[in-house]
Amino acid sequence: MNDLQKETTVVLVKPDGVKRGLAGEVISRFEKMGLKIIALKMVWADKEMAAKHYPESRADLMKAIGEKTLATYEKYGRDPKEEFGELSAQKIGRMVNKWNIDFITSGPVVAILLEGAHAIDNVRALAGNTLPVFAAPGTIRGDFSIDSPALANAKHRAVRNIIHASGNPEEAKYERQLWFREGEVVDNYKRTDEEIMFE
Numbered sequence: 001m002n003d004l005q006k007e008t009t010v011v012l013v014k015p016d017g018v019k020r021g022l023a024g025e026v027i028s029r030f031e032k033m034g035l036k037i038i039a040l041k042m043v044w045a046d047k048e049m050a051a052k053h054y055p056e057s058r059a060d061l062m063k064a065i066g067e068k069t070l071a072t073y074e075k076y077g078r079d080p081k082e083e084f085g086e087l088s089a090q091k092i093g094r095m096v097n098k099w100n101i102d103f104i105t106s107g108p109v110v111a112i113l114l115e116g117a118h119a120i121d122n123v124r125a126l127a128g129n130t131l132p133v134f135a136a137p138g139t140i141r142g143d144f145s146i147d148s149p150a151l152a153n154a155k156h157r158a159v160r161n162i163i164h165a166s167g168n169p170e171e172a173k174y175e176r177q178l179w180f181r182e183g184e185v186v187d188n189y190k191r192t193d194e195e196i197m198f199e
């Protein structure tokens with residue numbers, strides 16, 4: 001099998017998705033898309049695990065979250081100072097990161113390891129924009145959430161966007177070892193579409 005077909009990525013159905021009964025829907029959409037489930041479990045993460053998933057030490061990530069947040073305030077003509085005072089993008093990112101940690105530990109998550117061609121990009125395309133208000137209809141976030149940073153930040157909480165998906169190969173590798181032990185991975189089976197699509 002071509003190496004490209006073996007790309008793996010991590011999807012987490014976050015506590016909002018699990019509590020709204022959307023875990024099956026999420027799994028089903030990725031299954032139907034053609035990605036193969038090679039590990040699946042329910043986990044209630046503790047703060048230590050959550051802090052590894054959302055690492056505050058990654059200054060670049062914190063800045064990016066802060067910048068995206070500020071951009072949405074600008075788009076809607078809202079003043080970020082109301083929620084964040086004089087904070088820099090970096091510090092806003094760190095604050096949002098804390099809300100993310102609180103949220104992801106607020107209930108169980110369903111962790112899924114998916115394998116297949118361009119798994120990372122295909123999953124992100126079906127997930128839709130991180131911020132549901134901008135997510136296209138047909139995507140998971142667009143179909144099942146209407147949340148936005150403006151709504152979330154007024155309540156000092158994370159944006160409810162149903163799922164997390166690894167952003168790039170480096171993140172996928174890191175998250176795979178964080179959420180799964182290799183003994184939990186079952187990839188030695190064939191889906192029928194492997195034959196129909198790729199042989």
Ligand code: ATP
Pocket residue numbers: 064065068069096099100130149152153157158159160161163164165166167
């Ligand atoms: P993900 O990794 O979840 O697919 P992403 O990498 O596209 O998303 P980031 O900007 O890294 O997005 O944000 C990580 C998570 O932080 C988002 O999934 C969302 O739940 C939450 N989030 C992002 N911006 C805000 C915000 N301004 N307020 C609250 N929560 C936010």
Ligand code: MG
Pocket residue numbers: 165166167
């Ligand atoms: Mg991310």
